[in-house]
Amino acid sequence: MQLSRDQLLRAYRDMATIRAFEERVHVEFAAGVLPGFVHLYAGEEASAVGVCMNLGDGDVIASTHRGHGHCIAKGCDVKAMMKELYGSVEGLCRGKGGSMHIADLSRGMLGANGIVGGGPPLICGAALSAKVMKTGGVAVAFVGDGGSNQGTTLESFNLARVWELPAVFVIEDNGYAESTASSWAVGGDQLKRAEGFGLPARRVDGHDFFDVHDAAGEAITRARSGGGPSLLHVVLDRYYSHFEGDAGTYRGPGEVDRLRAEKDCLKRFRKRVIESALLGKDQVDTIDREVAALIETSVREARTAAKPSAADVLTDVYLSY
Amino acid sequence: MSRKTYRQAVSEALRHEMRRDLRVVIMGEDVSGGLGAPGEQDAWGGPQGVTKGLMPEFGRGRVLDTPISESAFIGAAAGAAATGLRPVAELMFVDFMGVCFDQIFNQAAKFRYMFGGRAVTPLVIRTQYGAGLRAASQHSQSLYPIFTHIPGLKVVLPSSAYEAKGLLIQAIRDDDPVVFFEHKALYDDEEEVPDEAYTIPFGEANLTREGSDATIVAFGRMVKFANQVADSLEQDGIGCTVIDPRTTSPLDSDAILDSVAETGRLVVVDEASPRCNMATDIAALVAEHAFGALKAPVRMITPPHTPVPFAPELEDAYIPSPARIEEAVRGVLAAKR
Numbered sequence: 161m162q163l164s165r166d167q168l169l170r171a172y173r174d175m176a177t178i179r180a181f182e183e184r185v186h187v188e189f190a191a192g193v194l195p196g197f198v199h200l201y202a203g204e205e206a207s208a209v210g211v212c213m214n215l216g217d218g219d220v221i222a223s224t225h226r227g228h229g230h231c232i233a234k235g236c237d238v239k240a241m242m243k244e245l246y247g248s249v250e251g252l253c254r255g256k257g258g259s260m261h262i263a264d265l266s267r268g269m270l271g272a273n274g275i276v277g278g279g280p281p282l283i284c285g286a287a288l289s290a291k292v293m294k295t296g297g298v299a300v301a302f303v304g305d306g307g308s309n310q311g312t313t314l315e316s317f318n319l320a321r322v323w324e325l326p327a328v329f330v331i332e333d334n335g336y337a338e339s340t341a342s343s344w345a346v347g348g349d350q351l352k353r354a355e356g357f358g359l360p361a362r363r364v365d366g367h368d369f370f371d372v373h374d375a376a377g378e379a380i381t382r383a384r385s386g387g388g389p390s391l392l393h394v395v396l397d398r399y400y401s402h403f404e405g406d407a408g409t410y411r412g413p414g415e416v417d418r419l420r421a422e423k424d425c426l427k428r429f430r431k432r433v434i435e436s437a438l439l440g441k442d443q444v445d446t447i448d449r450e451v452a453a454l455i456e457t458s459v460r461e462a463r464t465a466a467k468p469s470a471a472d473v474l475t476d477v478y479l480s481y
Numbered sequence: 482m483s484r485k486t487y488r489q490a491v492s493e494a495l496r497h498e499m500r501r502d503l504r505v506v507i508m509g510e511d512v513s514g515g516l517g518a519p520g521e522q523d524a525w526g527g528p529q530g531v532t533k534g535l536m537p538e539f540g541r542g543r544v545l546d547t548p549i550s551e552s553a554f555i556g557a558a559a560g561a562a563a564t565g566l567r568p569v570a571e572l573m574f575v576d577f578m579g580v581c582f583d584q585i586f587n588q589a590a591k592f593r594y595m596f597g598g599r600a601v602t603p604l605v606i607r608t609q610y611g612a613g614l615r616a617a618s619q620h621s622q623s624l625y626p627i628f629t630h631i632p633g634l635k636v637v638l639p640s641s642a643y644e645a646k647g648l649l650i651q652a653i654r655d656d657d658p659v660v661f662f663e664h665k666a667l668y669d670d671e672e673e674v675p676d677e678a679y680t681i682p683f684g685e686a687n688l689t690r691e692g693s694d695a696t697i698v699a700f701g702r703m704v705k706f707a708n709q710v711a712d713s714l715e716q717d718g719i720g721c722t723v724i725d726p727r728t729t730s731p732l733d734s735d736a737i738l739d740s741v742a743e744t745g746r747l748v749v750v751d752e753a754s755p756r757c758n759m760a761t762d763i764a765a766l767v768a769e770h771a772f773g774a775l776k777a778p779v780r781m782i783t784p785p786h787t788p789v790p791f792a793p794e795l796e797d798a799y800i801p802s803p804a805r806i807e808e809a810v811r812g813v814l815a816a817k818r
């Protein structure tokens with residue numbers, strides 16, 4: 161699929177924003193200023209952005225516990241995200257949700273999720289809404305390799321097929337669920353599993369934005385035009401450990417350094433667009449500077465953003481009661 | 482005897498029982514960890530490191546890592562329990578009961594009754610619960626009343642390291658399905674714990690403080706808060722009995738009723754959501770059986786009827802605090818009837 165210059169610039173900006181956001185959150189967490197459980201998406205940017213570049217505000221995604229990248233790729237406000245991580249009342253979820261529950265339904269972002277396998281059934285519902293209300297919308301569930309073993313995920317494959325839903329399941333296989341390798345925990349092959357449920361399935365290199373974008377475009381177009389659900393198996397890597405605080409000793413010696421050096425979707429994207437003269441080096445460098453400034457401002461604002469007050473505990477349990 | 486953390490106490494209980502009885506197996510996500518990975522094996526030992534070191538001693542045949550498929554492996558533990566093993570399954574956070582509850586409450590809990598007394602299900606489900614770690618709405622709940630509601634399940638809430646070791650050994654030796662609730666904010670708490678195996682019977686409350694002015698019944702982590710309050714009130718010459726029921730099912734009703742008969746004043750502290758929780762259960766028990774002894778309305782100290790919030794300011798306001806407990810005790814003492 162041919163991408164315009166503006167689309168390429170957006171793709172790079174979104175991926176660079178995710179990377180910078182995560183690298184900074186890592187530092188902030190280590191400094192002890194961020195509360196809660198934080199799972200970082202660095203290394204996996206091409207997946208979120210490659211998929212979400214094919215979606216509009218009328219389309220819906222469900223994310224996982226590793227949700228910051230999906231949020232940014234779906235257009236959530238970066239400053240409000242950072243404020244949420246800091247537990248501010250000015251955050252995207254007013255400090256109620258935090259990293260694991262970050263969401264913005266106005267952007268079609270149905271939430272990060274603290275429950276592994278929580279997203280796929282919800283995405284069947286979002287796809288059903290689109291189908292019944294004839295919005296032309298598509299719904300996409302991001303699922304980890306670990307989450308692919310949850311009954312909810314496999315039931316959703318079947319439901320999406322028999323209801324002929326405009327849904328796409330994106331298995332982000334980063335090789336691990338916590339400390340357990342996907343090569344051990346996943347029985348059978350992801351593509352064959354999907355095909356067993358009648359879902360067309362494709363494996364893509366998650367370090368390559370163009371590969372993801374292409375395959376996701378095909379799946380999403382199919383869903384949008386009434387062709388039903390399908391699955392992408394995106395093979396990629398996470399740079400950080402499972403959560404901030406996990407020592408990651410189950411990884412091989414030098415594994416992360418090697419990944420950063422050899423399997424970096426951002427470096428690969430830069431090289432490709434600059435070498436083929438699709439974008440100028442200065443354009444890409446400018447984005448890097450702008451992104452760095454955005455993240456710096458986000459953190460500065462988040463640090464001093466208003467905290468919730470005790471009375472806020474009681475709000476928003478119900479609309480009326 | 483030596484000082485041990487709650488984490489070590491749980492771990493020791495598992496080790497004792499695995500050494501003693503070959504039928505005891507443990508299973509759960511990353512209970513050992515590193516399976517299929519290039520680096521360290523036994524890399525995790527569960528999210529709290531509780532089960533670390535068991536796989537090297539007992540092997541992967543008895544320390545079973547699982548895929549993220551709670552419905553399948555919790556159900557497998559129930560099925561294995563009914564057919565000869567004595568599994569200890571780890572449900573990482575009790576909030577995840579949502580994906581596997583059928584196997585617990587429709588299957589394991591009911592085998593014995595449905596099958597006319599011709600089944601035993603010596604299953605233990607260990608699980609983390611409770612607020613305090615900024616883990617937000619889906620990793621902080623205190624869902625033990627839901628399990629307490631189900632006939633056929635036993636429900637245990639160890640309030641300290643000593644309690645954790647004795648109650649877990651008891652749970653593993655018990656022939657009924659037991660849900661064992663470990664409070665995630667207690668793992669680093671330390672106290673003297675015997676090195677050898679010992680059991681603490683179910684349904685026998687522990688009186689952690691004794692006094693004749695008021696009764697405080699508290700569960701899990703709330704026992705620690707209640708003890709603090711009792712110690713502080715003692716400085717003012719107010720004597721409280723603090724009752725740790727240890728198990729919500731079976732419940733030591735006698736210990737509670739006897740104490741209320743003496744003090745006439747009751748405060749119940751429960752970290753679970755306020756509707757249909759242990760506090761309402763105990764208030765009803767006392768209203769039914771000790772109404773005449775009450776010199777003041779029962780006070781229930783619980784969180785509000787809301788999910789657990791993320792931001793520290795919100796979560797701190799959510800959790801029952803020693804200050805609120807103390808205010809309630811002073812309140813029941815001041816009440817005139």
Ligand SMILES: Cc1ncc(C[n+]2csc(CCOP(=O)(O)OP(=O)(O)O)c2C)c(N)n1
Nearest residue numbers: 226274275276304305306307336337338577
């Ligand atoms: C139902 C449920 N079970 C277990 C967990 C604990 N948990 C959180 S993330 C995770 C691993 C998920 O692995 P994967 O799906 O591969 O996603 P990744 O972390 O690799 O992005 C586990 C076991 C959970 N949050 N929910």
Ligand SMILES: [Mg+2]
Nearest residue numbers: 304305336337
């Ligand atoms: Mg994974």
